[in-house]
Amino acid sequence: AQKITQTQPGMFVQEKEAVTLDCTYDTSDPSYGLFWYKQPSSGEMIFLIYQGSYDQQNATEGRYSLNFQKARKSANLVISASQLGDSAMYFCAMRERNTGNQFYFGTGTSLTVIP
Amino acid sequence: DAGVIQSPRHEVTEMGQEVTLRCKPISGHDYLFWYRQTMMRGLELLIYFNNNVPIDDSGMPEDRFSAKMPNASFSTLKIQPSEPRDSAVYFCASSPRRTTYGYTFGSGTRLTVV
Numbered sequence: 166a167q168k169i170t171q172t173q174p175g176m177f178v179q180e181k182e183a184v185t186l187d188c189t190y191d192t193s194d195p196s197y198g199l200f201w202y203k204q205p206s207s208g209e210m211i212f213l214i215y216q217g218s219y220d221q222q223n224a225t226e227g228r229y230s231l232n233f234q235k236a237r238k239s240a241n242l243v244i245s246a247s248q249l250g251d252s253a254m255y256f257c258a259m260r261e262r263n264t265g266n267q268f269y270f271g272t273g274t275s276l277t278v279i280p
Numbered sequence: 281d282a283g284v285i286q287s288p289r290h291e292v293t294e295m296g297q298e299v300t301l302r303c304k305p306i307s308g309h310d311y312l313f314w315y316r317q318t319m320m321r322g323l324e325l326l327i328y329f330n331n332n333v334p335i336d337d338s339g340m341p342e343d344r345f346s347a348k349m350p351n352a353s354f355s356t357l358k359i360q361p362s363e364p365r366d367s368a369v370y371f372c373a374s375s376p377r378r379t380t381y382g383y384t385f386g387s388g389t390r391l392t393v394v
Contacts, residue, residue: 200382208388209385209387210383256323267313267336268313
């Protein structure tokens with residue numbers, strides 16, 4: 166079974182609108198972390214936001230927020246007020262405590278912001 | 281902190297040649313990971329080290345690939361002999377021990393084997 170599933174290969178959003186990128190995960194470890202990374206066309210991987218499995222509140226970092234629904238095992242990324250510079254690939258990832266701290270990555274979602 | 285440093289940024293080599301990719305992790309990070317990224321397969325974990333010891337190399341494609349971490353501040357990924365299907369972006373990443381920390385990625389090495 167896939168550890169991380171991103172079902173949206175590509176998404177489009179109008180500039181200044183909000184967009185939600187979906188991510189579901191699979192784990193039986195009670196202790197884990199969920200992460201989102203951005204990869205612009207230049208290729209570098211940029212850390213955006215983190216959510217811990219025991220965190221009670223959804224994580225927020227500026228225009229990024231993580232909609233964490235633990236029972237549904239989903240960790241969707243919400244980008245508010247989209248900007249042209251948000252056009253990139255976005256990867257969801259998980260790190261479990263019981264698997265030696267290995268990261269599991271999803272296949273990514275390509276986001277295009279339309280002016 | 282300079283971050284994770286990879287070299288070279290770009291490498292073009294002929295099939296059959298030996299290729300060595302280098303990585304300097306962030307000081308104090310216990311874990312070092314090598315990933316390969318292609319359009320077809322996405323991000324693939326090749327190998328990772330904990331305190332300089334290889335923990336899981338099940339992602340290394342075949343015997344042509346080898347990785348070493350002789351000390352806490354340096355790692356290499358070697359391909360010998362290289363083949364066109366090895367063309368990809370190779371990322372090195374490092375991380376502290378705790379699950380609350382994400383990876384810090386290097387800028388990657390874009391390898392082209394012709």
